[in-house]
Amino acid sequence: MGLFNRKKKNEEPQVSEKTSSLLEKLQDVSPIFTDHESDIRFQEEYEAQQRELAANKLREGLKKTRDGIADKVQQLLNSFTKIDEDFFEELEETLILSDIGAETSAEICDKLRAEVKKTGTTEPSDVKKMLKDIISEILSGGNELNLSTKPSVIMVIGVNGAGKTTTIGKMAANFKNAGKKVIVAAADTFRAAAIDQLNVWTERAGVDIIKHSEGADPAAVVFDALSAAKARGADIVLCDTAGRLHNKKNLMEELKKIARVITRECPEASVETLLVLG
Ligand SMILES: Nc1nc2c(ncn2[C@@H]2O[C@H](COP(=O)(O)OP(=O)(O)OP(=O)(O)O)[C@@H](O)[C@H]2O)c(=O)[nH]1
Ligand SMILES: [Mg+2]
Structure with a gap:
């Protein structure tokens, strides 16, 4: 815009037929200003709009912070x-x-x-x-995880829907941000959707995932994740597991099998088991 705005009164712009037909088309979609002043006004309006947009974004960002826990407590106080x-x-x-x-x-x-x-x-x-x-x-009450070995293994267990996969996703992102190399083992092979859900989290966090297909042996997934961790020099292996009740004997045996694989493959590794409570 403003390209053809130097037109003087009573004087047609000297353009070829082809250009003038293009100009006609252009006129339909974008305003062509007839003086320099409107051009500047347009630019000023455009810049004002951009400033307003940026301010709105900032306001939204601040609102999110304001809605945080510290602010809620402050409002209460x-x-x-x-x-x-x-x-x-x-x-x-x-x-x-x-x-x-x-x-x-x-x-x-x-x-x-x-x-x-x-x-x-x-x-x-x-x-x-x-x-x-x-x-x-x-x-700071002594709840720190022991992550002193390379790799360290964190098994996440809990009943159905407690938040295991979500917790793993968040932990993976936090560890990654802290500069750790993370591998996530998709050892909940119960449903294909469980593997997909974890895949989304690992993509978001930008960490590696080791997965098999639905119905595979969870211990085999963990075995592969540990091999990958050793080969790639990973710091932390996070193992997702299927939701289970502690009184389901076969499912508890499955966890024991995973634990045995870890002890056998990485005898020196620190192994932490996190029980997620919904
Ligand atoms: N409000 C809230 N919701 C959560 C939290 N963690 C998970 N959820 C929600 O709870 C639901 C179940 O979370 P998942 O992470 O899939 O739970 P899971 O233990 O992996 O479930 P299964 O694999 O089916 O056993 C999802 O809708 C999550 O969005 C949390 O810390 N707070
Ligand atoms: Mg899950």
Whole structure:
């Protein structure tokens, strides 16, 4: 646009027939300005639109952060003038709704209650620091995984739909971001969809996956994942498993078989078993 805007009054642009027919077509789809001022105005409007778009994106980004757990707790603290049982109840609810888990949320609230009682504080703002300390203490409470060997193996187990595959996807991405080389073993061979679901997570995280087809022996998948880990120098092998109840004998035997394969193939490896509770 603006290419043919230097047209002077009463003067036709000197263009060939072919160009003029192209120009006619062009006129249908894009405005051709008749003076330099509209050109500048258009440019200014365009830039203003772009700025508005960028600002909207930023606002959306900030909203996501604002909706985070820290902000929810802050909003809660702001809305209470004193610390009473209503406050603790709402705090517990907020923590649970933020995916902290019911048990941990209750533990945090109990510790906070005790701390508030001990110090005798009644100010919601004082409670913020206490809460921060309690959460940090829980997070650092000896729950670290032993990942000292190369490879280290993490088996993820739990009942159906507890969140095993999702947890593996998130862990894979976190480890990858921390600079670790990760291999994921699709040892839930129960359903083809389970393998596909894990595949999506590993693609998203940008990590390798070892998979067989539906119905294959899960221990064989783990065997291949361990061989690949050794060959590729992976740091961590994450094993997804099919959901199971502990009283299903054959399924528990399957887990034992996987564990035996790990011990046999990687006797030095640190093996962590994570039980995912829904
Ligand atoms: N709110 C919430 N939903 C989750 C979380 N983890 C998983 N989910 C959801 O729970 C459902 C089951 O998650 P999966 O990761 O497929 O569970 P799974 O244990 O692998 O399930 P099976 O392989 O069928 O035994 C999915 O819809 C997930 O999106 C979580 O931490 N919070
Ligand atoms: Mg799963």
